[in-house]
Amino acid sequence: MTELSKRGDPSPVPAEWTYAPAPESRDIVQLQERYGLYVGGQWLEPAETYETVSPATEETLAEVGQAGETDVLAAVEAARGAFENGWSSLPGSERAKYLFRIARILQERSREFAVLESLNGGKPIKESRDVDLPLAAAHFFYYAGWADKLEYAFPNRRPRPVGVAGQIIPWNFPLLMLAWKVAPALAAGNTVVLKPAETTPLTALLFCDVIRQAELPPGVVNIVTGDGRTGAALVDAAVDKIAFTGSTEVGKAIQRRLAGSGKKLTLELGGKAANIIFDDAALDQAVEGIVNGIYFNQGHVCCAGSRLFVQESIAEPVIEKLKRRMTTLRVGDPLDKNTDVGAINSRAQLDKIEELVATGRDEGAEVYQPPCRLPERGYWFAPTVFTNVAQSYRIAQEEIFGPVLSVLTFRTPEEAVEKANNTPYGLSAGVWTEKGSRILWMAQRLRAGVVWANTYNRFDPASPFGGYKESGFGREGGLHGLEPYLAFDGAETFGG
Numbered sequence: 001m002t003e004l005s006k007r008g009d010p011s012p013v014p015a016e017w018t019y020a021p022a023p024e025s026r027d028i029v030q031l032q033e034r035y036g037l038y039v040g041g042q043w044l045e046p047a048e049t050y051e052t053v054s055p056a057t058e059e060t061l062a063e064v065g066q067a068g069e070t071d072v073l074a075a076v077e078a079a080r081g082a083f084e085n086g087w088s089s090l091p092g093s094e095r096a097k098y099l100f101r102i103a104r105i106l107q108e109r110s111r112e113f114a115v116l117e118s119l120n121g122g123k124p125i126k127e128s129r130d131v132d133l134p135l136a137a138a139h140f141f142y143y144a145g146w147a148d149k150l151e152y153a154f155p156n157r158r159p160r161p162v163g164v165a166g167q168i169i170p171w172n173f174p175l176l177m178l179a180w181k182v183a184p185a186l187a188a189g190n191t192v193v194l195k196p197a198e199t200t201p202l203t204a205l206l207f208c209d210v211i212r213q214a215e216l217p218p219g220v221v222n223i224v225t226g227d228g229r230t231g232a233a234l235v236d237a238a239v240d241k242i243a244f245t246g247s248t249e250v251g252k253a254i255q256r257r258l259a260g261s262g263k264k265l266t267l268e269l270g271g272k273a274a275n276i277i278f279d280d281a282a283l284d285q286a287v288e289g290i291v292n293g294i295y296f297n298q299g300h301v302c303c304a305g306s307r308l309f310v311q312e313s314i315a316e317p318v319i320e321k322l323k324r325r326m327t328t329l330r331v332g333d334p335l336d337k338n339t340d341v342g343a344i345n346s347r348a349q350l351d352k353i354e355e356l357v358a359t360g361r362d363e364g365a366e367v368y369q370p371p372c373r374l375p376e377r378g379y380w381f382a383p384t385v386f387t388n389v390a391q392s393y394r395i396a397q398e399e400i401f402g403p404v405l406s407v408l409t410f411r412t413p414e415e416a417v418e419k420a421n422n423t424p425y426g427l428s429a430g431v432w433t434e435k436g437s438r439i440l441w442m443a444q445r446l447r448a449g450v451v452w453a454n455t456y457n458r459f460d461p462a463s464p465f466g467g468y469k470e471s472g473f474g475r476e477g478g479l480h481g482l483e484p485y486l487a488f489d490g491a492e493t494f495g496g
Contacts, residue, residue: 041218082219266474
C-alpha cells in the first residue's frame with residue numbers, strides 16, 4: 001500500500017449537501033445621504049426629495065431629488081446647449097471614444113454597480129453581476145463601433161441626429177435600460193435627459209460619476225430623478241424624441257400626449273409571453289428554460305415567459321419536473337451569491353402580484369408554491385405555478401410582472417399558435433422542439449417581436465428587441481436601435 005492509502009482521508013463525509021451563506025460585501029458601495037439632480041455636468045439641489053429603500057430590508061438607502069417642471073426644463077436647456085455647441089457636430093470617431101471610455105469604466109467598476117443594483121432593486125447579485133453589468137458595458141462597446149459608420153449603416157439617406165432625447169426607464173433593469181437608451185442616442189449624436197424609475201434611481205446616479213470619469217462634455221447626459229410627475233414634465237418639454245420603457249397604460253398616455261406634436265416616439269411596453277413546449281423537446285433543458293423565463297429577476301421582466309403552453313402528451317412529466325426544480329430555488333437575500341429569487345421591487349408591486357394570484361385561486365386554477373421560508377422584513381413572494389388555467393382567466397391575460405407562471409395545454413402546432421397569439425401583447429415567445437422546420441413555422445406565425453428557440457431570455461447588443469400590438473413599437477439594440485435617434489433628409493424635428 002502507498003503511504004497515501006495507509007493514511008486515508010481524515011475529512012468527514014457530508015451526510016447532505018447544503019448551501020452556506022455567501023453574501024457579497026456592501027463595503028464597495030459608498031452611498032451618499034442625499035442626491036441632487038445631474039444637470040449640465042453639475043449637481044443641482046432639488047426643492048423636494050423622497051426616500052429610496054432596499055426592497056429586501058425596507059431600510060432607507062438615501063434621499064433622492066424629486067425634480068419639478070423647472071428642473072426638467074433646466075435639464076432640457078442644458079442638453080439643447082450641449083447639442084448645439086459641439087456634440088452634434090463632433091466627428092463620429094470622437095463620439096465613439098467617449099462611448100468606449102464609458103464601457104471600460106463600467107467594466108472596471110462592475111462589482112460596485114452590481115452590488116448597488118441588487119441593493120436598490122432587490123435582484124440576486126449573480127444576475128446583476130453576470131447579466132446586467134456585462135450587457136450594459138457591451139451595449140456601449142457595440143454602439144461605439146457604429147458612431148463613425150452611420151452613413152454606411154443607412155446608405156443614401158444622409159443621417160443626422162434628431163436633437164435632445166427624453167428617456168424614461170423602468171425599475172426592473174435600471175442600469176441595463178439606461179445603456180439601451182443612452183448608448184445609441186450618443187452614438188447618433190444626440191444629447192439626453194434621462195429619468196430613472198422612482199424606486200431604483202441609485203445606479204443611474206452613480207452613472208453620473210462614470211460620465212465625469214469619461215470626461216463627457218457637460219450637458220450631453222443629464223439625469224433627473226422623481227416620480228411620474230417628472231416623467232410627465234419631460235414628455236411635455238421641448239425635446240425632439242421620447243423613448244419610454246414601462247407599462248402599457250403609461251405608454252398609451254404618452255402616445256396620446258404626443259399626438260400631433262411632431263416628436264419622435266418609441267415605446268417598449270408590457271408582455272404576456274408564451275413559452276411553448278412540444279413533445280419532442282429535450283424536457284430537462286426545457287424546464288431550465290421555463291425557470292429562466294419566469295423566475296429570472298423575480299419575474300420582473302417585460303418579456304417573461306409567463307404563459308407556459310405544453311403539448312398534452314407531455315404535460316404531466318413537464319409539470320412534475322418543473323415542480324421538482326422549483327423546490328431547489330433559493331429565495332432570500334439578494335446579496336447572497338446563492339440566491340435565485342430575490343425581493344419584489346416595491347410594496348405596490350407586491351400588492352399587485354398578491355391580488356392577481358388571489359384571483360387565480362378564486363377562478364379555479366390550482367396553485368403550487370414550493371416550501372420556502374420567506375424573510376420577515378422586506379417584500380417577498382414565493383415562486384408560483386398555476387395549473388388547470390383557462391384562457392379567460394385574468395392570470396392568463398394580464399401581465400402580473402412577478403414570479404407567477406400559468407400553465408395551459410395544446411394538441412397541435414396550429415392550436416399553440418392560436419392560443420399564444422390570443423393576447424393584446426406581442427413582445428416575445430419561446431419555442432422548444434428538436435425540429436428546425438417547426439421552429440421556423442412557429443416563428444413566422446407568432447405575433448411576437450422576439451422568438452427564442454430552445455432557449456429563453458438571451459440578449460445581445462447586436463440583436464434588436466421590441467414588440468407588436470400593445471407591447472409597443474420601435475426597436476432597441478442592433479442597427480434598428482439607432483434609427484429612432486436619427487433624422488434623414490426631408491424629415492423635420494420638433495426642436496431642432
